[in-house]
Amino acid sequence: MSSSIEVLVGRIGKPHGIRGDVTVDVRTDEPERRFAPGGRLRVTAPRDVTTSRTSIGIESARWHQGVLLVRFEDVSSRDEAEALRGLLLHATIEPGETPDDPEEFYDHQLVGLAVHDLEGQVIGEVTQVLHGAAQDLLGVRTPDGRDTLVPFVAALVPTVDLAAGHLVVADRPGLVAPYPEESDGGEPEAGA
Incomplete structure (x- = not known):
């Protein structure tokens, strides 16, 4: 088992x-903690970006x-800053570490x-957590093998119980459970 876990922070x-x-597109609920001066982050590059850096x-x-501005060590010009565009920033956390706010969770916990x-x-x-512009989404695989996305908002996910190993989804027709006409293989009635 790994002694530490990496989380995407920006x-x-x-x-x-x-x-x-x-500018940094923040992907953490703890930016003051993750982007504190003197800290170091691991760098990865998406497919369309290249870099020789492994950390910064x-x-x-x-x-x-409302925008986080960061100055990194050894980057002192606009051209050097432009060369960093698109890089993903990861922080290393201990496996038992939790966010300060009890209503926040790391992806690996969910x-x-x-x-x-x-x-x-x-x-x-829960098979994955997707971070959208408007809200986060939980990828859920049903027992029959279907994959669906559930908005990770309190109205639809009222309870997350890490100790018990589950969360509650206030299911709506078609959200996780199929619509009734999908489960019996029939087509919806026209004009009803």
């Missing part, structure tokens, strides 16, 4: 100014009009949880 955006600052040190971080409906019946398992 993606480097466009340069800001001429001294090497960059944080020199400074500040908020400007993947593998059993999914129950409001009556306590198992309706699936």
Whole structure:
């Protein structure tokens, strides 16, 4: 078993100014903790980006009009900052570490949880967490092998119980359970 876990905390955006600052698309609920000056993050590159860096040190971080601006060590010009665009930033955490807010969760804590409906019946398992612009989505695989996405919002996921190993989804027709006409193989009635 690994002694530490990596979590995605951000993606480097466009340069800001001429001294090497960059915008960061924050992917963590703890940006002050993850982007603290003196910290170091592991760097990975998506398919369309190349880099020789494997990690990068944080020199400074500040908020400007709702956007996190970060200056990294050894990056002092707009051109050097532009070369970082698109890189993904990862922090290393201990396996038992949890976010400070009890209503927040790391992706690895959610993947593998059993999914129950409001009556306590198992309706699936969390297979992935997708981070969208508007909200996060839980990928759920049902016992019959279907994959579906559930918005990770309190109205649809009222309970997350890590200790018990499950979460509750307030299922709606077609959200996790199929529509009635899908389960019997029939077509919906026209004009009804």
